[in-house]
Amino acid sequence: PTQVVDAERLESQGALLLSDALKQMAGVELKDYGGVGGLKTVSARGLGSQFSTVTVDGVAVSDAQNGQVDLGRYLVGNAAFVSFSQGQQQQLLLPARVYAAGNVLEIESAEPRFFLAERTNLRVGMELGSYGLMNPTALWEQKWSRKLKSSLWASWLKSQGDYPFTLYYTASRADSSSRETRLHSASAMLTADGALFYTPGQGQTLTVKLHYMRGRHQLPGPVHLYLQRPSAESTREEVAFAQARWRMERKLWKVQAIGKWQSTFDCYEDSNAATFSRHLRNDYRQSEAYASGSAVWSPTGWLDVSAAADGSLGSLHSNLRQRNNVHRRSAAGVAALRLHNRHLEGRVHLLGTAIADHAPDLDTTPRYRRLSPYAGLTYTFGNGRTTLRYFYKETYRAPNFSELYYMTLPRDLRPECARQHNVGLTYAGDHASATLDAYHNRVSDKILAIPTQNMFLWSMQNLGRATIMGVDATARGTLGLGRSTLTAECHYTYQHAVDRTDQ
Numbered sequence: 377p378t379q380v381v382d383a384e385r386l387e388s389q390g391a392l393l394l395s396d397a398l399k400q401m402a403g404v405e406l407k408d409y410g411g412v413g414g415l416k417t418v419s420a421r422g423l424g425s426q427f428s429t430v431t432v433d434g435v436a437v438s439d440a441q442n443g444q445v446d447l448g449r450y451l452v453g454n455a456a457f458v459s460f461s462q463g464q465q466q467q468l469l470l471p472a473r474v475y476a477a478g479n480v481l482e483i484e485s486a487e488p489r490f491f492l493a494e495r496t497n498l499r500v501g502m503e504l505g506s507y508g509l510m511n512p513t514a515l516w517e518q519k520w521s522r523k524l525k526s527s528l529w530a531s532w533l534k535s536q537g538d539y540p541f542t543l544y545y546t547a548s549r550a551d552s553s554s555r556e557t558r559l560h561s562a563s564a565m566l567t568a569d570g571a572l573f574y575t576p577g578q579g580q581t582l583t584v585k586l587h588y589m590r591g592r593h594q595l596p597g598p599v600h601l602y603l604q605r606p607s608a609e610s611t612r613e614e615v616a617f618a619q620a621r622w623r624m625e626r627k628l629w630k631v632q633a634i635g636k637w638q639s640t641f642d643c644y645e646d647s648n649a650a651t652f653s654r655h656l657r658n659d660y661r662q663s664e665a666y667a668s669g670s671a672v673w674s675p676t677g678w679l680d681v682s683a684a685a686d687g688s689l690g691s692l693h694s695n696l697r698q699r700n701n702v703h704r705r706s707a708a709g710v711a712a713l714r715l716h717n718r719h720l721e722g723r724v725h726l727l728g729t730a731i732a733d734h735a736p737d738l739d740t741t742p743r744y745r746r747l748s749p750y751a752g753l754t755y756t757f758g759n760g761r762t763t764l765r766y767f768y769k770e771t772y773r774a775p776n777f778s779e780l781y782y783m784t785l786p787r788d789l790r791p792e793c794a795r796q797h798n799v800g801l802t803y804a805g806d807h808a809s810a811t812l813d814a815y816h817n818r819v820s821d822k823i824l825a826i827p828t829q830n831m832f833l834w835s836m837q838n839l840g841r842a843t844i845m846g847v848d849a850t851a852r853g854t855l856g857l858g859r860s861t862l863t864a865e866c867h868y869t870y871q872h873a874v875d876r877t878d879q
Contacts, residue, residue: 377403377765377800377813378461379850383486386452392503392511392533394430394483395447397458402867403813403848404460406447412509412535412563414593416448420462420479421817422844422873423794426773427478433485433571433585435619435636436473438664440690440704443776447481449589449615451567453501453513454529456486462813462848463769463796464723464750469623469632471668472686472708475727476748478771478794485585487573488517488525495519508536508562525573530566537561537594545602558596560607565591579625589615608648614641628675634668657695664690680714682725692777702781703734723752723767731774735781744774744791763802770795779823779836790821790838808853817844822877839877846871 379401381389391397395416398404407425409415417425426443429436430450437445452458461480474480488497497517504510513531520526538557545552567589574582590613597607617638624631640662647655670684686708694700712725727748733741752767772793779789800813822840849868854861 377463377798377802377811377848378459378466380457380459382457383455386455386458390503391452393448394450394452394458394481397452397455398447398460398481400865400867401460402811402850402869403462403815403846403871412448412533412537414448414563415446417444418447418481420460421796421815421846421848422842422871423478423817423819424773424792426776426792427771427794429474429477429480431474431480431482432587433583433619434471434474434482434621435585435634435668436471436477436666437617438473438638438666438688438690439640439662440664440777441642441660441662441692442778443773446613449565449591449613450483451531451533452483453531454486454515454527454569456484458483462815463767463798464752468672468680468682468712468714469630469670470684471632471634471670472684472710472727473666473668473688475684475710475712475725475750476708476729476771478769478796485527485569485571488519488527490517490519490525505535507538508534510534523575527569527571527573529569531568533563533565533567535563537563537596543599543602543604554602556599556604559604560594560609561596563591563593565589580623582620582622584620585618587615587617589613609644609646612641612643612645615639628673630672632668632670634666636664636666638662638664638666659695661693662690664688678715678717680716682712682714683710684712685709694782696782701736702777704731704777705734706731719756719758721754721756723750723754725750729772729774733780742775742780742788746772746791748772761804763804764800765802766797766799768795768797775823775836779825789823789836792819792821792823792838794819807855808851810851811849813848815844815846815848818842819844841876841878842873843876844871844873 381397386397395406398406398418403421405419407417418428419425420428430445439445459482463479465474465480499515501513511531511533516528518526540555540557543554543556570586572584576582592612593610595607595609597605617636619636622633642660644658666688668686672680672682674680688706691703708729710725710727715722729746731744735741748770750769754763754765756763772791774791775789795818797816798813800811802811803809819842821838824837824839826835826837847870851866854863
């Protein structure tokens with residue numbers, strides 16, 4: 377099951393952030409920690425946000441520190457579409473890291489399009505909103521030759537964040553109250569995207585992308601004893617990556633190669649001298665080098681064989697005294713098989729993952745190895761509009777750096793494992809479409825944080841076992857009214873999650 381929001385729908389919905397595109401998708405839970413600029417994470421069908429993988433132009437975004445990607449850092453102003461796939465994406469030419477995801481959130485950049493003799497496209501825009509929201513954007517697209525095109529997109533997003541709220545003086549909310557305004561919550565974010573689209577030969581494409589984001593966000597203080605305390609806390613972040621993707625397609629085979637370098641900087645500051653005897657500042661700087669190769673071979677009209685291999689080297693540096701330098705080496709490989717005819721399609725794959733950590737001040741560091749299977753079956757009825765599908769997938773995630781090394785007591789942790797079952801029905805007509813999916817997920821070896829002698833020192837343990845059952849349903853219809861089109865959508869999600877941990 378895959379849900380797609382194209383550029384036209386993104387514009388009509390007034391979506392600014394990547395998280396805005398997910399709000400109306402079924403089975404998706406978006407956690408928003410505070411308006412524009414606040415942390416935003418996505419989880420699906422009761423699985424944690426660490427099981428969700430975000431890809432930009434087919435290349436995964438990673439975060440070794442806490443295992444989850446902040447969707448508030450990515451804008452959709454120059455996106456061709458945003459899609460969310462439960463379990464597994466349908467195409468075979470994928471990196472092994474994408475095969476390893478429990479679900480995939482994909483954002484694809486728009487490729488420049490030119491008419492006849494056009495060689496340059498320029499577009500500037502300004503969006504204004506409540507509470508001091510201002511978002512100027514600029515796009516420059518250039519056609520350098522028949523084979524080479526480029527685009528440069530820049531955005532500055534600013535918000536005062538002075539949202540009003542009602543402060544109740546009693547828990548019953550039946551007594552006195554006052555209307556307050558949130559203080560110290562302004563944010564600003566600068567984003568720049570550059571891309572080159574090169575076609576070296578027939579069936580070949582090379583895409584190079586450069587991305588830079590820098591933001592600063594104020595953190596509001598708490599409301600204590602009916603008073604809103606002033607805050608001197610703020611966060612700063614900086615994300616930069618360069619990636620290249622090369623593809624070649626022939627009649628019987630396809631190949632893809634990916635290379636990426638990414639750097640992320642996060643900083644938390646509190647300059648309130650009344651709270652701390654000195655200026656508090658925590659810095660975290662991540663870097664990762666990543667490479668992937670994949671291939672698909674189609675010897676007959678009913679058989680596809682694919683394989684992919686990934687490797688990455690990541691590190692996290694911090695100004696904290698506790699393990700300020702840790703490294704992670706990871707490798708993944710997958711072999712996949714697809715059998716298909718006009719009505720029936722079957723897919724299987726087996727993924728192998730190996731992860732090894734290194735911390736200079738520890739004698740031993742964990743190593744993780746795992747084999748994860750997948751099997752899927754799809755049947756298309758005679759009219760070609762109705763499809764019945766089923767898949768089973770095992771997914772796991774290794775503990776992240778925060779769980780292993782920072783503000784915790786080091787201990788051996790097992791990877792958190794999820795087993796997903798899904799059965800679904802899809803109807804796609806000329807003017808209407810609908811999907812209905814029922815699923816059952818089981819999560820074992822849940823990683824939990826338990827405080828020890830104080831709230832600043834935690835113990836990480838594998839304690840949980842949970843089962844999640846639910847239903848997702850979507851319906852969409854369009855009606856032509858002359859030169860206008862009326863579109864109606866409906867999304868419904870029911871979920872029941874139960875803790876099965878033995879007491």
